[in-house]
Amino acid sequence: MMLIMHPHTILLHAVCQSLGADTTAKAVQLCCCSDQFSQPASYWDVTPDVLSQLRTWWQQRMPCTPDTQLTDEQYLDIVARFVGPATTVSVPCYNGVRVEVRTAGQAVAELGRRLALLVLTLQQLDLMNRDPPRVCITGPPGTGKTVVLVQQALRWLLQGNDVQVISTRCSTRAVNALITEQIKISPSVVRTASQIPGKMFYHRFDFYKREADTDTAIKKLEACEKDGKLFVLIDEAHFIARDDAGKRHTKLISELTQSVPELHLWAACVQHIDIPKELQHEEFTVPLRCAPVIQRVITPVVKMVSKQVREYTDCGVPAPGDGPRVVELSHHGNDHTGQWPAECNKCGKEVAAELRRLDVGRAGGTLTNSPAALSYRDVFILTRSSELHDDVKDDAGNVTSPASGVVRGLRDAGVPVCVLAQQDAQQNEEQGEKDLESVALWKKDEVTVTHYGAVQGLERRVVVVLQGKTKVADKHRRKNDIEVVDILDAVSRCTTQLIMVKKEEKMCVVL
């Protein structure tokens, strides 16, 4: 340091004077320089040399009696405090404050936050600008279909029109609860006094189970017509002509188009085939939801079903980060019990350990510019196992059948868990709706464990996929493959950190 300062005699003199040293050599001894510390690339590696140098420097600066000398641990604390991760400095700057990302959990939280920022592609903006009256948006998961539907509903509301939001299946209740909430809260943000928003109405039907629901829906919607106009939104629609549900959706569109003079209807679905001729077909294929590392798991599977679902395309704009590696756990070895991960207490504990590694549920970082820590509500644990359940109790409150192993394992490890039954399997439909709404609207800080059919259309920053058994045997499934449905319906819920728990030791996902 002094060598560098040598040409600057005035500065050198000032330094010596301020340190109270009469020679340059003494001034140097009083300074603690960066080369006395550990290597910057491995600052945690405090070698005996470093400790010795620090001790010498400290003793020169702080003469003290032997009984108050610092211990090695105290030196380590000093090193950690002043050059380790706990260090912060405040400097005035003209740029915005830099976000400090120092742990795996913070990285997941921050990347997830960036991925969730609303992005519209040029194609989506173009569609919004053209504003056709009747549209069906199709595309693989995570391409922004729901976002555009919500934007369109807001436009209708701000124009003073009433909007009818239709759920045609139990498994779409959660996403529809989310959509209606987003639509409800958004006008209060953007409206001005001169704009009087219309009202939103939410209708629940089941086109998959009840044939009569189609006619009920048509009658209900026709009754909502005002001055010849009707505004309808259907997310997660289904038009496949060979299915009863597909025929019922198509019938709804066809009859409403005939009976309502000015029908405005925007629908969205994954499959691009059999779209009713009354709807202008718009295809979204640019992935917007997931980090690239997860997209690489989903893309090849979408290719396998390309007869029904369009393949992803690249918009040319890089994502804010590639994302953390996919974590792979195995339901295999000592202490693992049951045939499938969902039945296994040990798998629950291993998942809990991964959540701990990501600091899920811990209080936010000590730094004001750290990303908010991941909370339990950021986590979905999904399986296709139809036997997943919570504690079953009798009327007296006694447990007659304990919760699935994975749920017990998580609870034993201190993770708050909400087990969401599939809507189709609900004993109490009203309570089921409330539970679903609570998950869709992030109300409780709990990890949601459920069949992935229950959370269709929702997304989370951390998703754990448990391989599980299905009711239907499929002869085309190969033993060790990650199943197509697992990827399409469960993995695609994840924005940032994916954790896969496989039954077998070997994984066959090519990343």
Ligand SMILES: [Zn+2]
């Ligand atoms: Zn296990």
